[in-house]
Amino acid sequence: MRGEMNPRERWSLLLIDEFPDRPPVFPLVTSHAANVFGCDLIQYCTDGKILAEAQLAAQRYYGHDGLSVFTDVGIIAEAFGSSYHLREFDVPILDQPVLSDLSNIDSLQIPDPGSNGRLPVYLEAIDLLFRRAGDVLPVFAYIPCPFTTAAGLRGVENFLIDTMMNPEAAHLMLDISCRAAERFCDECILAGALPILVDPLASGSVISRRSFKEFAAPYQRNLIRCLHRYDLDIMLHICGDTSNMLDLIPGTGADLFSFDQVDINAVLDEIGDRVRLVGNLPPNNLLASSSMSIEENTDIILSKGLKNPKGYVLSTGCEVPIKCEHRKLQAMINLGKTARYENGW
Amino acid sequence: MDGRITGGIDIGSRTTKALIWDGDRVLSRSPLFSTGWAPEESALRAFERALKDAGCKIVSKVVATGYGRISVSFADESVTEITAHARGISRLLPEIRTLIDIGGQDSKVMLLEEGGLVIDFAMNDRCAAGSGKFLEFLALTMNLSVEEFAELAYTSQNPVQISSMCTVFAESELLSMLAEGASLEDVAAGVHRSIALRVAQMARTLHPNPPAAFSGGVALNRCIVKELARALGIEVKVPEIPEYVGALGAAIIAREGL
Amino acid sequence: MTEPRQIDFREWHRFFKKIPEETVEETRYYRHLPNAEWSQYLFPPSTHMVYGNRLLRKLLFDNSPAALRLWGFVLSEGERIYRARQAGMKVVAVMGDLGAVTPLVYSFPDTIAFYPDCLWWTPFLMESRVLFDEAAEYGLGDDCCFVRAALGAFSKKAYFPRPDLSIATVGATCDDMAAVISEAELIGNEIHYFELPHRNDIESDFDDLKNFLAEQYRELSARLEDITGSGFSREHFRQTVKKVNRLRWLIAECKRLCGDGEKNPMGAVEMMDIEFSALSYYGDLKECLAVLEGSHTEIALRRARGKGYSGQDIRLLWLTPPADPLLLNYAEELGGRIVGTEYIINQTTPLFNEEGDPFEILAENQLQASLMGSSDFRVKLILNELEKSRAEGAIISGVFGSSHCPYETVPIVNALRNAGIPTLAFDVVAPGKKRMQSQVFNRMEAFIESLRARRKRHAG
Structure with missing residues (x-):
């Protein structure tokens, strides 16, 4: 259709404070793409070609505004040496953390993105997606933040205990995780992807505001600062309830904030004038609700998001459930595509 | 023989050939290998075969040419087929000032100075018409081998005029001519003439100087040779081993430099 | 000074980490807006690559900080025009020669x-047919010059803000551009037409032509007064012309320095940017001037010290700008050195008189441009350039469908x-046609080989 913008054009305008024809519609279609493509999750998580094909298939099917390269939050921890259990029908889970005790903390080596763990899977997928569709579709690589990676090095419970009992060791792990994330980001960028930082374990549903302030936010900020050196617009995604730390988000430097279980009005009021917002249809909605109720909920969120002065992206609060019925996600996306900005030319 | 033996490999779009050169004469040349999907492998097979036939184990330098030249990792250097053919013909027929090369998928015309120096060149690499591919495709349509098709064409006294320049349209044009009663010989000759006219048209943009020569596999087709001479209005010579002119040029460049 | 080399985007990405943060922070456009966070522009090619300029993965760039600054400035132009509008500045589109x-x-x-x-570079930089496909929606297809991408951009409304005024040539101008402009007008963009007189005998008609053009500059000035709400200021004009003269002088000087000397001191793509x-x-005239001063200093220093790239020694004259910058890189990779160019932008080369009636100054300047003359006149200029450059061969990168090219x-x-x-001579291949592009590369390789063989023979 004459004059219709493509996803790349929409994002480009959004990121320079302009208004595209409509907000980008960007549900977090990650492992759900395997479901659309018809492959199992072990293939999806271990083969960059399959991951890329699945992403392209899902995007062709739904027509949403971007490609997502993400398998699981343990990707960097695994490259450090933690072992993850791959599953056919669900995302990988931590099996054996590399630091079962803290004695070998000094032996950790920053992973080589070209050879360690499944990092090369990401790079291969990004390269393929960028070559095949990068002119019209932005490619996003989801990079776990240091807090989440450190939890994968130690095991979640142990790491949370470390933050209280042995904060020095916790900071050591966070620091090396941060450097690993920076190195991995560099390679993802060079392959053609814009990093999205994800920190699910830094959620208010898991840690306190104080812990967030001391152990999560400073490292998010460091990583974002490294990426800002390259003038990249960085999205920070934190799952769960982040209502008690919203005011700290602008301080991380994030250009876009992807939020989950928080009232969109609260987010708009608190930080909407400083950060572009991305959210937040509850993924549960996509499993349990009818298409009609999904449309209604999307409409409510969208009408509020559209008013955000710094710009808005319609998304899901967290990853689209793997087994989400296709027509339900389609209902959300289709409704999102009907939105229009009055501004622009 | 001064011991500086070199090799030349020509990886064309259809066939690959290798040749061993001692600075004075061709010691051996491989048979034509089909290039297929693995040009490096074909190049290696052809080269090993040529080495074996020459009875030597190593050469001082190998130069690759032709469309697949960059995939030959064992070659020391590569040169384009333009440069290689020009150098090759200047050894075989030093007097040549215009060289026409019709390959599997393209055709080229080169104006030469003494010693095989290229003054100017033109290429048709965009369209199958005017290349060996056109001939092959239409021979297949008539259920003939390229050789049978060429011999049949040679006997014709009255070639038909083919107006379609596109391979796909030419096929249906031929079929309808045959249906209207034209003889197979005349139709085959018409196809040859149309290729010659197309190549001659390209050659004329360069103002070709005599004498001219014709290299590449298609030069073995005497009907095309006849038609080319007719279309250009000058004599067209065919060297002894027209398919190996590029490989020979590459081997000479390996020895003498550009 | 670093040893001059051409490096890829990966290497720039790594080197960039060593550039002090303060330097990055200080390198800004629109310096009259000191608090504009967005105005930094010293970023490496990888930044622009991630946002869709996929060709940057393949290009080679000069390794000097001056070249980095040049690239950062050039590649940020798209955003800059939007920012200008956001900052309340007036944005004027100028189309044609x-x-x-x-x-x-x-x-x-x-x-x-x-x-x-x-915008004709955008499809090549992005390796994308998006803007061409959009132009095709209006009937401008592959038989039209690559400038049709500009129509795609007018239609998409995603590549520049709505101009406050669009000025376009009519008359002695490119037919394809004329088609683009008229389609852009049909979709709601008001155009102020500026007539370039036909290619007459300039010498005998000089006064008439000058008066004709000067009158149009006067009208245009009045139009700009309306739009900006400011009166035309002779002093401001004089200052601007001084800056533009300096800029034009710098460009000519950079070209001259690149053409003579032992080694090539700057890449052909950077020179095209310049x-x-x-x-x-x-x-941004002021910042552009600063960027060019930097490039000129680097080139002059390298030239004075005899520094430059190694392995590029076949002297080439390049005619008509290649929409695909990779071609310039490729010529260099093959050992070519671009020692002269004629990019059909001769209307931007003559220096302005700095004294006299402003509108007459503009008219006289425009009349010196080769595009105002006949094809023979352009040929003469090219032969001039050839003599200056001492080129061994010439490459013409034509554009299929462009009215400049066949004639x-x-x-x-x-x-x-x-x-x-x-x-x-060849036609530049549109993005997405890999096989055809490799054929063009093959021709360039054969051509440069033949020049090398010719040189060797003549030396022998």
């Missing part, structure tokens, strides 16, 4: 110009061949 219009535009306070024609800055100063390529090729200069 209007070398003397941009200085007039910049003479008004807080007013900038940009050249939609230059030459094209003369069209609309990439949206001018043949006389140019003939003139060059008559002058004894081997010449290679």
Whole structure:
């Protein structure tokens, strides 16, 4: 259709404070793409070609505004040496953390993105997606933040205990995780992807505001600062309830904030004038609700998001459930595509 | 023989050939290998075969040419087929000032100075018409081998005029001519003439100087040779081993430099 | 000073970490807006690559900080024009061969110009057919020059903000651009037409033509007064013309320095960026001048110290700008060195008189441009350039469908061949046609091989 913008054009305008024809519609279609493509999750998580094909298939099917390269939050921890259990029908889970005790903390080596763990899977997928569709579709690589990676090095419970009992060791792990994330980001960028930082374990549903302030936010900020050196617009995604730390988000430097279980009005009021917002249809909605109720909920969120002065992206609060019925996600996306900005030319 | 033996490999779009050169004469040349999907492998097979036939184990330098030249990792250097053919013909027929090369998928015309120096060149690499591919495709349509098709064409006294320049349209044009009663010989000759006219048209943009020569596999087709001479209005010579002119040029460049 | 080398985007990405943060922070456009966070531009090619300029993965860049600054400035132009609008500046689109219009535009306070024609690089930089497909929606397909990308951009409304004024040539101008402009007008963009007189005998008609053009500059000035709400200021004009003269001088000087000397001191793609800055100063005249001063200093220093790239020694004249910058890189990779160019932007090269009636100054300047003359006149200029450059061969990168090309390529090729200069002419291949592009590369390789063999023979 004459004059219709493509996803790349929409994002480009959004990121320079302009208004595209409509907000980008960007549900977090990650492992759900395997479901659309018809492959199992072990293939999806271990083969960059399959991951890329699945992403392209899902995007062709739904027509949403971007490609997502993400398998699981343990990707960097695994490259450090933690072992993850791959599953056919669900995302990988931590099996054996590399630091079962803290004695070998000094032996950790920053992973080589070209050879360690499944990092090369990401790079291969990004390269393929960028070559095949990068002119019209932005490619996003989801990079776990240091807090989440450190939890994968130690095991979640142990790491949370470390933050209280042995904060020095916790900071050591966070620091090396941060450097690993920076190195991995560099390679993802060079392959053609814009990093999205994800920190699910830094959620208010898991840690306190104080812990967030001391152990999560400073490292998010460091990583974002490294990426800002390259003038990249960085999205920070934190799952769960982040209502008690919203005011700290602008301080991380994030250009876009992807939020989950928080009232969109609260987010708009608190930080909407400083950060572009991305959210937040509850993924549960996509499993349990009818298409009609999904449309209604999307409409409510969208009408509020559209008013955000710094710009808005319609998304899901967290990853689209793997087994989400296709027509339900389609209902959300289709409704999102009907939105229009009055501004622009 | 001064011991500086070199090799030349020509990886064309259809066939690959290798040749061993001692600075004075061709010691051996491989048979034509089909290039297929693995040009490096074909190049290696052809080269090993040529080495074996020459009875030597190593050469001082190998130069690759032709469309697949960059995939030959064992070659020391590569040169384009333009440069290689020009150098090759200047050894075989030093007097040549215009060289026409019709390959599997393209055709080229080169104006030469003494010693095989290229003054100017033109290429048709965009369209199958005017290349060996056109001939092959239409021979297949008539259920003939390229050789049978060429011999049949040679006997014709009255070639038909083919107006379609596109391979796909030419096929249906031929079929309808045959249906209207034209003889197979005349139709085959018409196809040859149309290729010659197309190549001659390209050659004329360069103002070709005599004498001219014709290299590449298609030069073995005497009907095309006849038609080319007719279309250009000058004599067209065919060297002894027209398919190996590029490989020979590459081997000479390996020895003498550009 | 680092040893001059051409490096890829990966290497720049790594080197960039060593550039002090303060330097990055200080390198800004629109310096009259000191608090504009967005105005930094010293970023490496990888930054622009991630946002869709996929060709940057394949290009080679000069390794000097001056070249990094140049690239950062050039590649940020798209955003800059939007930012100008957001900051309340007036944005004027200038289309066609209007070398003397941009200085007039910049003479008004807080007013900038940009050249939609230059969108023709976007499909190549992005390796994308998006803008061509969009233009095809209006009937401008593959038989039209690559400038049709500008129409795609007008239609998409995602590549530049709505101009406050669009000025376009009519008359002696490119037919394809005329088609683009008229379609853009049909979809709601008001156009101020500026007539370039036909290619008459300039010498005998000089006064008439000058008066005709001066009158149009006067009208345009009045139009700009309306739009900007500011009166035309002779003093402001004089200052602008001084800057533009300096910019044009710098470009000519950079070209001269690149052409002589033992080694090539700067890459051909960087030089193309430098030459094209003369069209609309990439949206910020003052900063553009600073960027060019930096490039010039680097080139002059390298030249003085005999530094440059190694392995590039076949002297080439390049005619008609290649929409695909990779071609320039490739020529260099093959051992070519671009020692002269004629990019059909001669309307941006003559220096302005700095004294006299402003509108007459502009008119006289425009009349010196080769595009105002016949094809023979262009051929003469090219032969001049050839003599200066001492080129061994010429490459003409034509554009299929462009009205410049079929009419001018043949006389140019003939003139060059008559002058004894081997010449290679081909059409640049649109993005997405890999096989055809490899054929063009093959021709370039054969051509440069033949020049090398010729040199060796003549030396022998």
